[in-house]
Amino acid sequence: MNWNYLKPILFFIPLSVFQLAVVPLISVYDISPNLILILIVYYTLINGQIFGMLIGFIFGFIFDLISGGLLGASMLSFTISAFLAGYFYNQNKIDINTASLLFILILFLCGTINSFIYSGISNSNSDISLIRLFLYIGILPGLYTSLLGLTVIIFKPKKGIV
Amino acid sequence: MSNFFRRFISQFKEYFLLVILIVISLALLSRNDKPEIKRIRAFAFGSFAVVNNFINYFTGIFKTDSSYDQLKEENARLMLEINRLRKQGIENRNLRAMLSITDTSQYNLIAADVISKLVNKIRGSFILNKGFKNGVRVGMPVVSPDGLVGIISDVTENFSVTKTLYNSSLNIAATVQNVNVDGVLSWNGKELIIKNIPTTYEINVGERVETSDFSTLLPPNIPVGVIDKKESLALGLLHTIYVKPYADIRSASSLFILTIVPSKQINHLEMNLMK
Structure with a gap:
């Protein structure tokens, strides 16, 4: 089996622990980066849309279970985010897509959509408008996630361990 | 084909x-x-919380000694006591003729640490390191030394999930203490609000908000927060009140679970009425 397909699974567990135990410490007014989304987008850009959707779905399922959140919410939001990220997949441009500012842009787009869908599903308050959900609850976490995605570009080895 | x-x-x-x-x-x-x-x-989540608990042990390594936790517990107990007495004071002033109206029993507290948080603008929740084994049950209120934080929504043997006030699916009956007007407190993704309060009630910024006697989720008289601002709706007949919670929910790390399930309290009150 291709090593590239196993790596995201190995990274997922420590990242989930980090997401639940450490990321809250760096959240600002309930706006926090999504490390698992970074992992999903990164490996979607390396392995393609179908692979991305599958890991998005599985990781979302596991994350919903271990976080005590609404079962199905992360599954759906990660799957759709991976589907979007998959449009940027190009076998000949993997290095450019994962090691340039384009990666940050893709991450911002996917982070915004992910947060918007997750919040839209979880929301039970009819007072929150869709525009507010998108601008306030979608874009800001997307921005934070993409900022954290800079570390992937900075620390990405030339010929990858990651 | x-x-x-x-x-x-x-x-x-x-x-x-x-x-x-x-x-x-x-x-x-x-x-x-x-x-x-x-x-x-x-x-x-119970299985995974074991891992989070382990991580929490390291992230909490800079915490002070146990006497600090004891003081916090005492603080939480006193906060509840003060609020109960304040409520009784108002009732005494308004209804001097009546005696022994409220429940005088004390709340028991279970100290718990937050081991992980689901940080989200819409659906905030914590996982606490106390569960069924420690006497925690679904529906129990969670407080900090300053006020209400949330409510237990799921329990396993050793861990429990708390739905915080910053969760749009948690709507609680609250009352403005001075004027005794009730409303439903909810989270709109940005602020805690109580909608549709008639403008005939004279409500001022700075007044205290606590859980209502009508709440089916929480026991009465738990301090929730203070009125931060109020807004009149277009026709000027109704107010929307914005509440600033007493508890610093975002940075909460050590909390207390009140070992009281509202339904039991209601049962108790109903039995008292029948006497």
Whole structure:
């Protein structure tokens, strides 16, 4: 089996622990980066849309279970985010897509959509408008996630361990 | 014909897969309240919380000694006591003729640490390191030394999930203490609000808000917060009140669970009425 397909699974567990135990410490007014989304987008850009959707779905399922959140919410939001990220997949441009500012842009787009869908599903308050959900609850976490995605570009080895 | 189908499926396989995965996700979403799903969730977060608890041990290494925790517990107990006495003071002033109206029993507290947080603008929740074994049950209120934080929504043997006030699915009956007007406190993704309070009630910024006697989720007189601002709706007949919680929910790390389930209290009151 291709090593590239196993790596995201190995990274997922420590990242989930980090997401639940450490990321809250760096959240600002309930706006926090999504490390698992970074992992999903990164490996979607390396392995393609179908692979991305599958890991998005599985990781979302596991994350919903271990976080005590609404079962199905992360599954759906990660799957759709991976589907979007998959449009940027190009076998000949993997290095450019994962090691340039384009990666940050893709991450911002996917982070915004992910947060918007997750919040839209979880929301039970009819007072929150869709525009507010998108601008306030979608874009800001997307921005934070993409900022954290800079570390992937900075620390990405030339010929990858990651 | 089969070739056409094969080609069709192969050409749009990403879309087929997306639809299948979305349908499965939506099916699961609609089954969140089923007992079997709840059991699976409880088992999964309970198992994983062990890992988080271990991490929390290291992140909490700079915490002060146990006397600090004892003082915090005492503080929480006093906060509840003061609020109860304040309430009684107001009742005494308004209804001097009546005696012994409220429940005088004390609340027992279970100290718990937050071991992980689901940080989200819409659906805030914490996992606490106390569970069924420690006497925690679904529906118990969670407080900090300053005020109400949330309510227990899921319990496993050793861990529990708390739905915080910053969760749009948690709506609680609250009352403005001075004027005794009740409303439903909810989280709108940005602020805690109480809507549709008639403008005939003279409500001022800075007044205290606490859980209401009418609450079916929480016991009465738990301090929630203070009125931060009020807004009149277009016709000027109703107010929307914005409440600033006493508890610093975002940075909460050590909390207390009140070992009281409202239904039992209601039962107790109903039995008293029948005497």
